Amino acid sequence: MITVVGSYNVDFILKVDKFPEEGETVFAKDIYISHGGKGSNQAVSASRLGAKVRLIAAVGNDEYGRRAISFWEDEKIDVGYVKIKNAPTGSAYIIVNENGQNMIVVNRGANIFLLPEDLNSELKGEVMLTQLEIREDTVKKALREFNGLRILNPAPATLNDISILDYVDILTPNEVEFKELSGADDLDYGIEVLLKKVKKAVIITLGEKGALIGMRNKRIRVETMKVNAIDTTGAGDVFNATLAVYLEKGYEIERAVRIANIIAAYSTTKIGALGPRLEEVKSLIEE
């Protein structure tokens, strides 16, 4: 069982020719509405690879919250610990211009109300996967009290309570998050800094350059698959989900990272933040 503790947002993606200036109104060319939030994305991507997944997240008592729960049920996720809060379901407003640049406003809504006291008996299992889009005190309790392998994807990069890292086995920053957390530009030195806190490994994702695994006295560069990427949104989420799935199966870290790279690379060849189903990618993975 993989326990994901994290966020849910409805994403409203608006395509425009150009961003509005202050006080200006522009018309959208298109709108896409999709399920988002790193917690939800990672839970769904893990479930699609065949893992048993339980999601601990909070939604509002509204139509978006109900749709989220029914989406997770369709994706075969255990929603027994999803909390319904007296706040709107989280939402993100993503404006994308002609050049593919974006401006984003997030209303965190119910996500902020997922409290440490909402977590209890579910903190048992093989693997926990969490991120930083929910309250840090909730993330801390989840990691501190979990009795299995704990993975923290430190996204977004802001971490106020650095002691959270004391309860992490595997930390999975991308390059930006890595620099922010370690305070170092140099990969080797930054890994040393973070390994003073994190228990087992720091895995830095490097986009098309794959990933770097840092363990005590060991560095392993793992190349990814060459692809024609058309949408890298959520590549990190697919990477983390896949890593959790294969570590839960008992794979060594290096082998799990190899597969996570392949499936994350594959996911960039498709539109959207969610990963593929196992049947679709089985032939790419030599198990």
Ligand code: ADP
């Ligand atoms: P994030 O999405 O969090 O910014 P990265 O950009 O590092 O994280 O991407 C996560 C993983 O997705 C990478 O380690 C890699 O395996 C895969 N990936 C991302 N972009 C590409 C790409 N252009 N080509 C191949 N793989 C990619």
